[in-house]
Every structure is written in structure tokens, then in C-alpha cells.
Amino acid sequence: MLRIEFEDAKNWLGLLDAIRDIVEEAVFVATQEGLSLRAMDSARVAMIDLKLPVVYFPEYKVDNEKVNFAISVADMVKSLKGIKKGYRLVMELTEENTLRLEFLGKGKHSFEFPLLDISPESIPSLKLNFEARVRIETDILANAIDNLEKFSDYITFRASNDKFVLTGRSEKGKASSEFLRDELIGLEVTRECVSSYSTEYLLNILGKSELAEVTDLDFGTKMPLKATYMLSGGGEVAYYLAPRTEIE
Amino acid sequence: MEFEVDDLKINYPNISKGRILEPSASICIPCRGVRYLCGRSYCPLILKTTKLIRTIELRKRVIQGSSPPAVFVGRFGYPKVRIGPLLPSLLGDTSRYDFPEGWSALRLEDILNFRFSMVRSYKFASIEEARIEPNWLQSLQEMVASRNPVDMEVKLASIPSNKPLLDDVVEPLGPSARLEHFTFLSNFKIDDRVEKAYYDRDLKAGEALFKLYLENVEISRLSKILSLGMLGTRKNRKLVPTRWSITAVDDTVSKKLVERIKDFETIDNIRVFYIEKHLNRFVVMLFPSKWLYEWIECWYPQTTWNLYGQEPEAEGDYEGYSGRKEYASLGGCYYAVRLAIAEYLYKEKKQAGALAIREILPGFITSIGVWFVRESIRDLLKQKYIEVDNYTGALDYIFSKLKFNRNKLIEKSKILKYIYFQKKIEDYLDKFNT
Numbered sequence: 244m245l246r247i248e249f250e251d252a253k254n255w256l257g258l259l260d261a262i263r264d265i266v267e268e269a270v271f272v273a274t275q276e277g278l279s280l281r282a283m284d285s286a287r288v289a290m291i292d293l294k295l296p297v298v299y300f301p302e303y304k305v306d307n308e309k310v311n312f313a314i315s316v317a318d319m320v321k322s323l324k325g326i327k328k329g330y331r332l333v334m335e336l337t338e339e340n341t342l343r344l345e346f347l348g349k350g351k352h353s354f355e356f357p358l359l360d361i362s363p364e365s366i367p368s369l370k371l372n373f374e375a376r377v378r379i380e381t382d383i384l385a386n387a388i389d390n391l392e393k394f395s396d397y398i399t400f401r402a403s404n405d406k407f408v409l410t411g412r413s414e415k416g417k418a419s420s421e422f423l424r425d426e427l428i429g430l431e432v433t434r435e436c437v438s439s440y441s442t443e444y445l446l447n448i449l450g451k452s453e454l455a456e457v458t459d460l461d462f463g464t465k466m467p468l469k470a471t472y473m474l475s476g477g478g479e480v481a482y483y484l485a486p487r488t489e490i491e
Numbered sequence: 492m493e494f495e496v497d498d499l500k501i502n503y504p505n506i507s508k509g510r511i512l513e514p515s516a517s518i519c520i521p522c523r524g525v526r527y528l529c530g531r532s533y534c535p536l537i538l539k540t541t542k543l544i545r546t547i548e549l550r551k552r553v554i555q556g557s558s559p560p561a562v563f564v565g566r567f568g569y570p571k572v573r574i575g576p577l578l579p580s581l582l583g584d585t586s587r588y589d590f591p592e593g594w595s596a597l598r599l600e601d602i603l604n605f606r607f608s609m610v611r612s613y614k615f616a617s618i619e620e621a622r623i624e625p626n627w628l629q630s631l632q633e634m635v636a637s638r639n640p641v642d643m644e645v646k647l648a649s650i651p652s653n654k655p656l657l658d659d660v661v662e663p664l665g666p667s668a669r670l671e672h673f674t675f676l677s678n679f680k681i682d683d684r685v686e687k688a689y690y691d692r693d694l695k696a697g698e699a700l701f702k703l704y705l706e707n708v709e710i711s712r713l714s715k716i717l718s719l720g721m722l723g724t725r726k727n728r729k730l731v732p733t734r735w736s737i738t739a740v741d742d743t744v745s746k747k748l749v750e751r752i753k754d755f756e757t758i759d760n761i762r763v764f765y766i767e768k769h770l771n772r773f774v775v776m777l778f779p780s781k782w783l784y785e786w787i788e789c790w791y792p793q794t795t796w797n798l799y800g801q802e803p804e805a806e807g808d809y810e811g812y813s814g815r816k817e818y819a820s821l822g823g824c825y826y827a828v829r830l831a832i833a834e835y836l837y838k839e840k841k842q843a844g845a846l847a848i849r850e851i852l853p854g855f856i857t858s859i860g861v862w863f864v865r866e867s868i869r870d871l872l873k874q875k876y877i878e879v880d881n882y883t884g885a886l887d888y889i890f891s892k893l894k895f896n897r898n899k900l901i902e903k904s905k906i907l908k909y910i911y912f913q914k915k916i917e918d919y920l921d922k923f924n925t
Contacts, residue, residue, distance in 0.1 A: 285757065285780065285781050286780060286781070286913075286915075287915040287916055287917055288913055288914075288915055288916065289916070290916050369916070369919060371919065396908060396909075397908075397912075441909070441913060443811055466919075467914075467919060483916060485913065485915050485916050485918060485919070487908075487912045487913055487914070488912045488913075488914060489908070489912050
């Protein structure tokens, strides 16, 4: 048995959107510690790591030690497009092998989705010794990426003790966004580093202000990028993105 | 990069070496229009002679002939456009004159000959007349809905001007004159699939096109039907210039096919297809991925769009899983090739990423319309392919066939750059910590 409640249904919808940028079908794992999901996109270039601890939920009940359930995220997002603000959400696994969603606010609106017959892929957690950590407002970062997107397929990230620089370069020209230490919320650099990442993927995983106002970026030379959104109420959504290796 | 024809490994006759030579007795007598010794992809003398004969045939104000059926709607002056039937001065089975689906095995001269031997008659009309449907338009609509060529007589305001038209999207067009009047000389049978779509005035044009496509109505017919304003909801019907309708059909049908492909499993291995045709080389690489598509054209010097250049040039357009927002810079060809590839994957019930490359070799100097790439890629995808499980093998094969500079092509291609430079999360597996 599984019964969990979200204080604001919009939070669940935001998470579904975040997951759908990586996979269309997802396997959630519910344990006594909370709800989690880890999935790689079909090209194996990006990964999402979602963790929602028990404290995140007003109500969280799992009878067994571990319950897996798989759903079509794409279908659910499409079906729930009409849900407005101001609803609580209670999510429950039913005897009929479905996931029931009840939106409670003005009236009670119920939806049931069939569970998919897929098991979670065993993906170990990725532990890397990053060389830089940048804390930046999600919207400002999104805006910078939007500007650079017009210039290149990939964007180069550089961090040194005093600044964080994003650059896009191609035959169309060159553009860059530079942030000095005091213009950022945080900048920790153990070693000056530079690495490039696919613009198409960056557009998918950065700028998710519905998840958090601040984004934590971890990266290092020729290392994956980790973008973390710390959710209010506990929990986090982290994306990993493998680098591009064009010569700079 | 210095451009050397010898490096292209084309089977040019020794005499031409990739240069385009003017016809002369010393080349033409040994050639006789079959060996293309002058370096062109067609014989200019055969074309000139047939054009001359055809033009004489068409030098009159009343022409009786069978329309394949074919129509042309011009784009100049839009929303007031030129519109009218095309027909040769010949009664009989002329269906091949306007049927690109059947042109693959023909010589370019034969195709140009078909096209230049049809007179393009026109009258002026507002695109809105598709809603009013005056009698003359209804007759034209019936004509293009015919299963077979339509015997007709056209009365022209003047003797047709001998100005054939070559275009990169539209099939070549012959002499033209203003239309005074046309009549049908015999009865013809209407295609009931088309008739049904025509009478459904609640069905959107895009849906109607796709329905007809699934009912096996050819792409070339769909564009004629669309251009005469025969599809769509009642208030949205309009005449559509032929050039736009060709691309609208390729775009609409392929987009709908791609939506369906996204529900299929991805292919397991990489498939590489290759053919050469009329001084063009075509490669398609399908690879395990969600739907992605890129089309690249490499134009050598002495080709239509790089006639005076010194070096080969490449340009490309790309779309990711969710498609494009802007019209492709390479225009109609991009959509025509997307249609051929989507059609193949739909039949195979598979999903894949697709990279399609065309090399246009010196001597290909005619614009003949996007049908040429659509039908070439359709042909290509019917050929045997090589199957490999790694990109190194696939790309080595591709670059053994194409002679365009590898680094220059990678620089132009989003998909090749991705293959060469994008790392995978799994590459960091040794750093994974369970």
C-alpha cells in the first residue's frame, strides 16, 4: 500500500515536467525514507536524480520496505494540463494496479492511470570530484543560456576564483555571459576549470524556476555537469549532463 | 582546401574531368547523347532539339491534348495568382508527364522533354475563389480528381511564349500563354477517395492530406489537390501556389508520420544506405536514437547553386525530437527528404535518428524540383543497406563513399558533431560508486 499527499498539486506537476525532459516513462521507488527516481535519457547523455524525503509530504505511508511503480509521465502530463492552482493532491496505489490521483480543493477531482510493467534500471549514483560549484539565480542562468543558444550547439563553462563565464561560439559569431564572484550567490573553485555542454540539453535542464529560484551548478574540466534544484519543503532534483569534447 | 575533380572519384569520361564543356563535334559525335562527355547530367543537344520540336508543336492558339492531369498555380502577385491546366499537344496516356513517382529510372532529358512539351495555360484568379468555386474552377478541380489523363481543348489568348521555367521546388515548366477557354473532349472517372475528401468540409486540410496519403494517393497528386483549394474546412479553402503546396504536403504528411514513429521502438544497429544518381550522391544513416533528423547538401563548384565557386560548400538543417520552429534554410528539399525517411521508418515500424547527406557533383546544373531528392531518397531506402554496431564503422563507410572533406562536414553537421564529441554518462562509469 502506498498513500502520499502533496500540499500543493502544482509541485507534483512541476516534478513531472522536470522528469519528462529526460524520460517519457519513469519508475518511482517509495521506501521508508521517501520517494525517489533515477533515470537516464535514451541517448545516455543526461540523467535525473530525484529525492523527496518523508518530511516533504504532509502524509506519507508505505506498508512495505520498498514499493516500485512505473507510469507514463508523458501521458500523465497531457491528462493533467487542466489542473488549476490551489489544490492538494493525494496519490494512492489501488488494488486494480493503477495510480489514483485525487485533487482536493474546490470539489474532488479523481484520475486513475494504469501502472506500466517496467522495473527500475539499476543506475549507481555518480560521485565525482567536481572542481567548481556555482550558485546562481535560476532565471538569470536561463536568460544567459537563451542568449548563447543562438550562437552554438554547445556552451562552454569556465570557472576561476573570481568569475564564472559562459561562452557560445560558432561561425555565426561569439557571445558570452560573465558573472563576477559578488554577482553570484556562491562560487567555490578548487581548480580553474573549463568544460562544454550541449545547448539542446542545457535548455532542457536549466532554468526550471518552478522547482527552485536558485540553481547549484557543479562541474570540472571534461566532467559532467550537475545542476541541482533544492526544493522548498525538502528534497532535490539533480540533473547530470555528460560533456562535449570539442577543442576550445 | 584546393578543389580537385580527380579526387571526387566520379566516373567522368576522360574528356570532361568535371569541367562543363560546350557542345562541339569532337565531343558530341563520339558521345551521341549517351555518354555525357561534356560533363553535364543531361545532353544539351537532345534537349535543345526536342524543345525546338515541342515548341513548334505548341506554336498555335488552340491546343488539343490530354492533361496528365496537371495544373499550375503561380506565386507571383499573390493573393492574385495565375492558375490553369498543363497539357501537351497530344491525345493519349500522358500520365507520365506529371508523375515524379515514376521518373526515377528515366534520363533527365526525358523528364525535361515531358515537362517542356506541355503548355502552361493560365488565367488570373484570387486565392479566395476556392470558397466561391466558379464553374471554371470546379472543372479544374474535377480534372485533377480524375484517375486518368483528361482529354481537353484549350483556347489561348496568344501563341505560347517559349520561356521554360526551372525551379528548385517545382517540376520544370514549359511554354505559357493566357487561357481564354477550355473544354473537356471526353468523360473521365473521378477518384472517389479524392471526391470524399473534397466533400468533407469539416475536415481540416492537414487531416485530409494525411487520410488521403494513408489511402495511397500519391504525394504529387496531393499537392495538386491542395493547390486547387479542394481540402480543408469550408471557410479556410484557398488556392495555394504550387511551389508552396508541394512543400506543405511534404511537411504536413511527414510531421504526422513522425508523430506515429515516436511510438515505435528504436532500431538496434546503425543502417547506412548509399546511391549515386545523375551526378548526385546520397547517403542516409539511421542510428539508434529517438527521432532526430538532419539534411546536408554539399555543392561542388560548377553545380546549380555553386556555379562560380572555387570550393565545395555545405549547408544543413536539423531538427530534434520535438521538431523545428523555423522554416528550414534549405527549404523544400529538407521536407521532401524528411517525408521519404519518415515513410520508411513508419513502414518498418521503427524509430531512429536520421542523417541524410547529398553531394552534388560538378555538371549537375539544372534545378528540376524537390521531387528529385524525394524520389532519390525513396529509391535509396529500397536498396540494401550495410548494418554496423558502431559509429566508427558507419562513418568510415560513409566517408569512403563521399569525397567531401570530413572535418568540414563535421563542422556543418549537428549530428556528426554530436557523434564525435558528445560523451555519455556511462563514460564516467569507472567513477560510479554503488
